[in-house]
Amino acid sequence: MKNSMNGLADQAESKANHMAREAKSFAKDASSEAKSLASDAQGYAEEGLKSIQDAAMVVRDQAQAAWKRSDEVLKANPYYFVAGTAVAGLALGYLLGRSRRN
Numbered sequence: 001m002k003n004s005m006n007g008l009a010d011q012a013e014s015k016a017n018h019m020a021r022e023a024k025s026f027a028k029d030a031s032s033e034a035k036s037l038a039s040d041a042q043g044y045a046e047e048g049l050k051s052i053q054d055a056a057m058v059v060r061d062q063a064q065a066a067w068k069r070s071d072e073v074l075k076a077n078p079y080y081f082v083a084g085t086a087v088a089g090l091a092l093g094y095l096l097g098r099s100r101r102n
Contacts, residue, residue: 074081
């Protein structure tokens, strides 16, 4: 009876050791996979940041070009803009003043 108990205990210990080795191996694999995923995520984040910075530079350059062009047009024909602004102001004043009377 003792021999069969010792045999069962040895089998249980052997299975426990095998399970511990399997768990350790799984943990190493999971850790390696997590590191790989973290590295990939960091790479994607850096690529995304770079593309956002590039897009911001393009938008800034286009805005500067539009500003320069509008400045050139305004300096060439200032009276059109002054007249347009005056007409828009008068129309807006008329519409706002009219709605208050009713």
